[in-house]
Amino acid sequence: MQASMSELENWHDYEIASRREIIALLRQIGEKNQLIRMLVRGETDVCVTSILEVDPDTDSFILDRSVNRDQNERIIKAGRVNCETSLDKIRILFVADNLRETAYDGGNALRADIPPTLIRLQRREFYRMATPVTNPVRAMIPMPPELGGGTQAFPLADISCGGIALLDNKLQLNNTVGQTFTNCRIDLPEIGPITTSLQVRNSLDLTLLNNKTNRRLGCQFVDMGRASMAAVQRYITRLERERNARLAGLG
Template identity: 35%
Template sequence: MSISEPVPLKFELSSVADDSQYHLHSRTEIVSILRRLIERREQSALYYDEGNHAILTMVLDVVPEKNLVILDCSANEALNRHVDLSNKLVFISSLDKVKIQFVSSRADRTEFEGKCAFSVDLPETLLRLQRREYYRLTTPNLKPLTCSIPVQGRENVEVSIINISAGGVAIISYNGDLDLKLNEVYQNCRIHLPSVGTVTVNIQVRATFDITMKNSVVKKRAGCKFVDMPGVTQTTIQRYIMKLEMDRKSERS
């Protein structure tokens, strides 16, 4: 199964210190959530290599009587082989703005509707987590936000923002020669918010990894946190998020 446009992911791997309260153990609930992912055709990710790499995927089928979940393969066979050899896989998706995650020890090759697929065990536990402190808004695919990052000794580097909140941003597809250092703070980055204005922020890199898109192109991704941000800047970002969300609701009505 393929997707016409490669859609960037919205999540980082869970970093909650104690998230046991968010785990579901009911088999009926787990099956129901996975089937809703199928109905919604939700874009998902399957992480391997200790979470350093991922392929984009989708849930294709749930077979409770065989204790199986069927996932889409990557178009890149070399990456599928990495998944074949992995002894820990982390599946991540989203449903109604709530993060869905489960872990599998392996994936086996199978077919679904005549095409390559993976089968994994139906999880005994599933993480369903909604971070309430900051609502993350996915930016428009056709006209994504951009962030201009000052880099010492060279011109500013412009990267695409795939989601934004009052607490930080996720950026993708920065140039391969832009080596963002984990935990390093990049100062005076500029983000243009259409119809709202331009804000200047300091960002701290909290996570970096590669993402393989459905068209097999490998892109870089980084999750960044705003640091030392003035209240007026946070208010401007929140105003942009509210405006974009209202525009989207208006388009759907």
Template identity: 30%
Template sequence: MSQMALLSPSELDDDRYRVSGTRSVQFMLTGFIKERDQFTVFFGGNANDMYLTTLLAVDADDERLIFDISGSSDINRRLQNADRLTFAGKPGGIRVQFQTPAPSLVAYQGDKAFSVALPKSLMRVQRREYFRVHTPRGKPLMFDFKLPDGSPLSLPIYDLSVAGIGLNAETVPPSLDAPGIKLGRGKFFLPEDPREFDIEIVLRRIAEIENRSGSKVFRIGLQFIGLSFGEEGRIQRYIDRLERERRELM
């Protein structure tokens, strides 16, 4: 990661991206720790004043964040003399950045580590240009939801992003007659993830598509509402895994 990974001044000034409050900040940092997400720590004015680290623990009682030291004694020495630190990472494909005061050296689980005061807030920037991935066709994932009249419907998932989901349908129920219809909650599972997604959804589009065989199918686009940070991360990790597997086959 380089200086180019840092957020721009306009992004840092945009309160839409700011997560504030002790409990909210602790919750997010704990999630990064659980997933072992890595961050780059910037602490000076030149290109060598940085290193890649892993967040280790949140001490909620003392309001401290513990993170791994560098393998370089020179970097560790200069880090302790810095006025402030900037952490930048991309957990779950979402850009995160926060600042802290200078660290102190502590013992953590028998090893050396750094400890800093918890940040008062952090920036979490996710673009509107969400990356969408096509899901496997051989054994399609299924999405279950209810139509406006209350009848259940289960359709195969065509594509997926953290913003919403695309479904395949041979016919479109008459009750799906206009974009913007709230459909309550939809449910689905991702491979190798035992936790069910249960998410509020809104109908956004219906498109008629002609297959190579000449037959017609419909694509139903649904938007996720109120997706949690953790759910976004789970979906993004699935997308990253699919893309990695596809690159390996090329």
């Protein structure tokens, strides 16, 4: 999954700003030889690397360089790239800034500044929770003039901190990957409304037993504010509590 800058900004609630903790996490990533995806130009230019050393005295850490010389040049020219890895099943996102060549262990490597912050996301943050079927949560999406304008309501199939799955049974929405719907409103029961842009990440057409077509659109939250992100998390927590209560009752 690509760690875009908007993604990093959306996850302030999971931000680690303690320098001591950041250094400890970087060292653990290095000691456990965790692979790091360095997104040089997003998903079109990715370098897989690892942390070789963390040096608090120089406020920097050393990354293995790419085996591709041209890619190394692009990394250094960029100077600042997004990185993502995992540690003990926890997703870690950070920015490698001020990238430059450095000597290491008789060869060359990349040196970057220790990031002032990083994002640490527990696996549960990515859980997709199914939303109610009998009384569905709906996303109100503004429609283009050629489709009559106004807004249309689309029921949610599930929700996570990263986005939602919509059901577009009448095939009204543009399902092109990358298509973005702006100023969408979602009323979260007992939590309140949130406003966000939704970007289509995937589309799946299903043929039902009655031969009707049902379209499911996977959409990512874009440009969502911190308050709205916190509201989504509260709603997911509420859904988890309700599900656990049902399971306990069945047990």
